[in-house]
Amino acid sequence: MMDVPDFIEGDLRIALTDGQRLVTEVDGVTVVWHSWGEQDSATVVLLHGGSGSWLHWVRNIAALRDAGWRVLVPDLPGFGDSDLPPGCVDVDALSSYLHDGLQQLAPKGPVQLVGFSFGGMTAGxxxxxxxxxxxxxxxVGAPGMGLQTAVRTPLKGWRHLATSEAQEEIHKYNLMALMFQNASALDSLALALHTANVHRDRMPRRRLSSTDILARALPDVQVPVSAIYGEHDALYRERLPEVQGAMQMLCGQWNRWTTVSGAGHWVQYEAAQAFNAALIQTLSDQA
Structure with a gap:
């Protein structure tokens, strides 16, 4: 059984308790994975965002499992319960640990990767x-396309603050500045899991998300590519059509683009029902 954090309660907690915690090791670096669903089913691998963990997908896992997928969700190296590899400072050092880890887990069905934000760059x-x-x-909401929004609310630091109450106020501010469009999305669960995540971020000086690193990788990706973004994603406010056009041009096997109305960057949490429907349809089409 999965050791679900105490701040996940009620039906959501019950829906996640049948998961398994798996560990892979590559060159002494351990990566923790979480698994739901039948092992011989087609597999979807969910990669979380920066300063995150598997908890970024807490509102999506059960829907994918119930739709017939095996769901694998690693804590990316340097985040959550996974080790930080020696000398690793950004996304460009992660691929070999995920590749080797997936080979150790040896999924039996076909695999699709879904990457949110930093995890989107990682997947590419x-x-x-x-x-x-x-x-x-x-x-999903992936940066690294070399396109910046003209208006961006800067995030605030919190590690220097002496009290948990003061830190909590900054966490709320940062969630609204980057992750959410609507204040109603910032509930107690979002705050609790965000707080748990950022305290376990051992890669705080990442900079490659502001470059075109994903855009340069996409022409080499040899599989169908789709994208799902919140309508008000703070990374590309008012520039989503440009992102869509760039992806369509760069990807050799472009599939589809979906914009989720009314949602911000953390679209799979803020608009979980609409996102889950869009993702399941996209995965089914690509399968």
Whole structure:
């Protein structure tokens, strides 16, 4: 049984308790994975965002499992319960640990990668380096396209603050500045899991998300590519049509683009029902 954090309660907690915690090791670096669903089913691998963990997908896992997928969700190296590899400072150092870990887990069905934000860049670089590892890719709110929004609310630091109450106020501010469009999305669960995540981020000086690293990788990705973004994603406010056009041009096997109305960057949490429907449809089409 899965050791679900105490702040996840009620039906959501019950829905996640049948998961398994799996560990892979590559060159002494352990990566923790979480698994739901039948082992011989087609597999979807969910990669979380920066300063995150598997908890970024807490509102999506059960829907995918119940739709018939095996769901694998690693804590990316340097985040959550996974080790930080020696010398690793950004996304470009992660692919080999995920590739080797997936080979150890040896999923029996076809695999699709879904990457959120930093995890989207990770997935793109992973398939650039190891094109045989998956049959399709879905990018969710992924940066690294070399396009910046003209108006961006800067995030605030919190580690220097002496009290948990003061830190909590900054966490709320940062969630609204980057992750959410609507204040109603910032509930107690979002705050609790965000707080748990950021305290376990051992890669705080990441900078490659502001470059075109994903855009340069996409022409080398040899599988169908789709994208799902919140309508008000703070990374690309008022520039989503440009992102869509760039992806369509760069990807050799472009599949589809979906914009989720009314949602911000953390679209799979803020608009979980609409996102789950869009993702399941996209995965089914690509399968």
């Amino acid at each position: 670089l992973w398939l650039q380096a190891y094109p045989q590892d998956a049959h399709a890719l879905v990018l």
